[in-house]
Amino acid sequence: MIKVGIIGANGYTGYELMRLLANHSGAKVVYAASRSMANTPVAELYPALGGAYADMRFSVPSAEDAASYSDVVFTALPHGLSAEMGARIIRMGKKVIDLSADFRYDNLAVFEKTYDITHPCPQLNNTAVYGLTELNRKKIKSASLIANPGCYPTASILALYPLLAEKVIKLDGIIIDAKSGQSGAGRKADEAFSLCESALNFKAYAVANHRHTGEIEEKLSLAAGADITLSFTPHLLPISRGILATVYADLSLDEKAAQAAYKKFYGGEPFVSVLTAGALPELKSVTGSNICRIGFKADKRTGKIIIVSVIDNLIKGASGAAIQNMNVLFGLKETEGLPLVGNQI
Amino acid sequence: MIKVGIIGANGYTGYELMRLLANHSGAKVVYAASRSMANTPVAELYPALGGAYADMRFSVPSAEDAASYSDVVFTALPHGLSAEMGARIIRMGKKVIDLSADFRYDNLAVFEKTYDITHPCPQLNNTAVYGLTELNRKKIKSASLIANPGCYPTASILALYPLLAEKVIKLDGIIIDAKSGQSGAGRKADEAFSLCESALNFKAYAVANHRHTGEIEEKLSLAAGADITLSFTPHLLPISRGILATVYADLSLDEKAAQAAYKKFYGGEPFVSVLTAGALPELKSVTGSNICRIGFKADKRTGKIIIVSVIDNLIKGASGAAIQNMNVLFGLKETEGLPLVGNQI
Amino acid sequence: MIKVGIIGANGYTGYELMRLLANHSGAKVVYAASRSMANTPVAELYPALGGAYADMRFSVPSAEDAASYSDVVFTALPHGLSAEMGARIIRMGKKVIDLSADFRYDNLAVFEKTYDITHPCPQLNNTAVYGLTELNRKKIKSASLIANPGCYPTASILALYPLLAEKVIKLDGIIIDAKSGQSGAGRKADEAFSLCESALNFKAYAVANHRHTGEIEEKLSLAAGADITLSFTPHLLPISRGILATVYADLSLDEKAAQAAYKKFYGGEPFVSVLTAGALPELKSVTGSNICRIGFKADKRTGKIIIVSVIDNLIKGASGAAIQNMNVLFGLKETEGLPLVGNQI
Amino acid sequence: MIKVGIIGANGYTGYELMRLLANHSGAKVVYAASRSMANTPVAELYPALGGAYADMRFSVPSAEDAASYSDVVFTALPHGLSAEMGARIIRMGKKVIDLSADFRYDNLAVFEKTYDITHPCPQLNNTAVYGLTELNRKKIKSASLIANPGCYPTASILALYPLLAEKVIKLDGIIIDAKSGQSGAGRKADEAFSLCESALNFKAYAVANHRHTGEIEEKLSLAAGADITLSFTPHLLPISRGILATVYADLSLDEKAAQAAYKKFYGGEPFVSVLTAGALPELKSVTGSNICRIGFKADKRTGKIIIVSVIDNLIKGASGAAIQNMNVLFGLKETEGLPLVGNQI
Secondary structure (H helix, E strand, O other), X not given: OEEEEEEOOOOHHHHHHHHHHOOOOOXXXXXXXXXXXXXXXXXXXXXXXXXXOOOOEOEOOXXXXXXXXXXXXXXXXXXXXXXXXXXXXXXXXXXXXXXXXXXXXXXXXXXXXXHOOOOOOHHHHHHOEEOOHHHHHHHHHOOXXXXXXXXXXHHHHHHHHHHHHOOOEOOOOOEEEEEEOHHXXXXXXXXXXXXXXXXXXXXXXXXXXXXXXXXXXHHHHHHHOOOOOOEEEEEEOOOOXXXXXXXXXXXXXXHHHHHHHHHHHHOOOOOEEEOOOOOOOOHHHOOOOOOEEEEEEEEOOOOEEEEEEEEOOOHHHHHHHHHHHHHHHOOXXXXXXXXXXXXXX | OEEEEEEOOOOHHHHHHHHHHOOOOOEEEXXXXXXXXXXXXXXXXXXXXXXXXXXXXXEOOOHHHHHHHOOEEEEOOOOOHHHHHHHHHHHOOOEEEEOOOOOOOOXXXXXXXXXXXXXXXXXXXXXXXXXXXXXXXXXXXXXXXXXOOOHHHHHHHHHHHHHHHOOOEOOOOOEEEEEEOHHHHOOOOOHHHEHHXXXXXXXXXXXXXXXXXXXXXXXXHHHHOOOOOOEEXXXXXXOOOOEEEEEEEEEOOOHHHHHHHHXXXXXXXXXXXXXXXXXXXXXXXXXXXXXXXXXXXXXXXXXEEEEEEEEOOOHHHHHHHHHHHHHHHOOOOOOOOOOOOOOOO | OEEEEEEOOOOHHHHHHHHHXXXXXXXXXXXXEOOOOOOOEHHHHOHHHOOOXXXXXXXXXXXXXXXXHOOEEEEOOOOOHHHHHHHHHHHOOOEEEEOOOOOOOOOHHHHHHHHOOOOOOHHHHHHOEEOOHHHHHHHHHOOOEEEOOOHHHHHHHHHHHHHHHOOOEOOOOOEEEEEEOHHHHOOOOOHHHEHHHHOOOOEEOOOOOOOHHHHXXXXXXXXXXXXXXXXXXXXXXXXXXXXXXXXXXXXXXXXXXXXXXXXXXXXXXXXXXXXOOOOOOOHHHOOOOOOEEEEEEEEOOOOEXXXXXXXXXXHHHHHHHHHHHHHHHOOOXXXXXXXXXXXXX | OEEEEEEOOOOHHHHHHHHXXXXXXXXXXXXXEOOOOOOOEHHHHOHHHOOOOOOOEOEOOOHXXXXXXXXXXEEOOOOOHHHHHHHHHHHOOOEEEEOOOOOOOOOHHHHHHHHOOOOOOHHHHHHOEEOOHHXXXXXXXXXXXXXXXXXXXXXXXXXXXXXXXXXXXXXXXXXXXXXXXXXXXXXXXXXXXXXXXXXXXXXXXXXXXXXXXXHHHXXXXXXXXXXXXXXXEEEEOOOOOOEEEEEEEEEOOXXXXXXXXXXXXXXXXXXXXXXXXXXXXXXXXXXXXXXXXXXXXXXXXXXXXXXXXXXXXXXXXXXXXHHHHHHHHOOOOOOOOOOOOOOOO
């Protein structure tokens, strides 16, 4: 039984790790730390967890405690802090799966500009593996430090990587129009996120400057073997969970080539489901599951391909992916503890 | 054109006053004050008001300014503060319609215990008229100070007053199980009211000790000519607007007597609509309007009558009722500026 | 591995059985039948199930097929039809867990009047065990036919049974004011259940004549050892899942006695969680789980106790309870495949 | 007082016409017809209208009755039927404002292909004026037949027309990623639109073949003086009301030129509000109002301009625009009866 520690456990990704791991046959949360909730019973903050964590309280965050109690630690802290905490745990010889942005970038200059911070441990960054399991499974197996991908990047990169790698689409003019549920912003006391202010609303935000843009571009540039610059526009849906990204690109080849490219990359993947050309997935087909579902359609009038990619932002876009990485890292069955079916309603 | 001032204009009742008065042919908001939003353009806090208040900014709250610019001032401040501000405006000879609880009670001891406060101007309280227009229209006409009723009390008192006055039901054992949209709690930054935490939730709160209980009991005791003690349980709906109260009482008489009692009290009322016995109103039939709709059904098995009363908590339960009172106070057509039809969708 | 058949698999209870059983280590759905969806791939109707049932199609309903393929069959058909189908499967020697109302009543006269039908197999009804596991675990172990309880009855009976059995409350005047998500009405094409018509709505329905009233009264009369007549008022929440019942009763004893009664009945139960006196559960604490969470508070002013009981109507109120019964029936661990933690968000 | 008739009054656009006209000082609904609801009281289908239409019943649709009772008739029927009904009313000398697609196209070949129908009265089509008031006000004044624009076209054309007319953007590669509330699909009994199936969902639909594409392209080609081919992708939001269109185009000029173009076209418009460059409107800023609010931002990295345009699909996108056209047609104040402020919450 793998012992799991979580630092920054009070947020939604922490919650979701605890929820999913309660049903995992090979791992168990033994340590859950949160500065703001230290000493509070887990079930007081999250009554829904009461059935499985009735006796657990949040700990005061401590790299030493986390490392001594756990085989692997999930760090889910604000950027900067997460890297510092992770570095100390790594030094104590334990594995770290980091859910912040701190280790996601190969290019530290882009990271530092994007997050307006000096990276606290640039050398460690070189050893980090970008944890998009479907693309980096081999490296993940032998990693000590895994940088869990961002939620928008997961939906976007999985949609575009095969098409760029197989030269199905052109490099220029890619547009990602993404829509996310509000849990992507984290647990927060903020009028703008109150039900009254947001339940009948829809809006774009961080237009032309969202932080995930660089992460998406860097990973897709690897696929293309050339620098990609694209438009990324996130929007806020009046629901809690889920991301749907509508992607527009100019076709070089055709629908058939697109289907072949997806098959080549995701043919045996348990958590990526690609539909037949012309069929497009709905968000609810993945909510509650660790699945990324992708559909696409060519538009002969405009020469474009429209790709729709859906994930549950808290599962495949965060905590589920982190557990998937843990499973790979520890040689467990990759699907263990991860729902293959969604809630639908 | 009546000149209207609003103090505490940044909250939802302030918003709703401004929204409704934008369509009023005989009154106009000339002054809107808010301490926390002072000097902010109204349209920055509430973009939806931009079409009518493009050039207005929130003022620093001042009784003197309010009184000098306005014919009538709506005060919507926390209890205690509202009374102080109102008192000064009254002294300067202007009318006040107060949306706080400060002047709603005849019995100041109950008020002071309920709100844990010493009333700042008890003598003024004696001159205040309880602004449930349907019950106090005559007194409102000649009042200087009107205490606008609470939202739950509006739905509850309108449902029960005629039945108690006409002795259709027994005095004991009345239960009001009420459900409200979240705007009843006001505009607030609070995790518990975030969409993520509340959109799929439903809960009871303030069970057996909600502050509106005393207000309801006091006014219904007047109807009954005897002290009423009842159970009041509010719940929080996962929507913004609307109150539905399900009321249970033991019948002394029958459905026919109930229908007659309602007809006697509300026969000519433009804003109270009583359905035929056995038909029950849905919340959406009143959302967006100033209507209170009431239905009832006798249950022969238990000897009880079940009454359902619905209002839009921000309109008939607050700002619409306040404007209705203003219309009466200034001799305008009572329905002016007040929607008789709801949004339905 | 227990082989499970489902007849009437296209509805929400069928969906939920398939979703939950996809994560069950000791049982597996081998047969899912639906007349209206016969030959349709399961993943076409329910894309979210695609990850686990990629190759399954709905079968044409057949008692013979169900019995020959399965160890146990869940029947989820309209009343009357369900009993007929179940009877044939029982005759072929297989276990049946029926999710309709057909076998829930000891008193067939009440059943037949309530559902306006002649019971097709009254003798079989005598052998059925009412599947509220917490109350009938022993009988369930040796049953062939289990009548799975209704959703409202589950929330209501669990809340009241211990208090009546231990004479903590009086028999007369009990009021159950219940609120349910819309999935309780089943999967349906109906304007009234469209998002446009219902997402901002709230309403009471079937007031004083809902069919679950008799089921609740019959089971609670067993607890009380006397005939119970009570008021039951269901309401429709603008969400999909969950039931919250607010229950009012007159106290004979006190809060302490209530706490003791609950402890006596549910002390070791994995799926019933009773809070400390005065604390009341929110709906979201159970959504997505098989837990029933109960809180209560005495009101000294009125002499009443207010009890709040919450369940996920599709899980503890239907499919989860059915699987719990299956686990008991086959000697599996009672909690296998059943979530102890909820979604919270 | 202008007498208004409505044919096809049972749908959401009919509802919204009746709701808005209840507050119009210069017009009054005297005739509301619906085949499926004939003889049903209006308040039975739409209880929220009860306060203003307590005594009205839906009529059996008849061009003769409509023309004889009314000064102007709003036709809101399925395409094909609407044109036939409108043609007969026009022949009887009354004005028609048609809310179907029947008279929106100059190019009948495109219309007939798009709607798979032979136009029933092509000559009449030549006399129809496309009722986007801001662009065609003069022609509307003297029209007999007004083709009210589609909802998506209203949001899209208002966003793009000035930029194309002033050559601020390039003609190729325009992408409109639009998101609409569910009332756009009309009042319907359909599982896919039930709250259970849609409240937590989001999806693209009619990708690369939505019927409004041709309407948008035709009107924008007029602005550009050249044929425009663009990508239009609609999505379905889990709310009832509102459209937000995110538009992507390649800049020829800059943000300043964009601002100037908008000012030139909409400087004095009461119902089009253009924000300062860089600011983007939220949907809730227009819900409940007849306003179209537009924001835009240049992205130097990609050379694109991103435009966000929001409307209430039932008001500015349908019934409000129709009343705006009526006001122009009859020389009333253009803003009469049309809300300048939105609901916000």
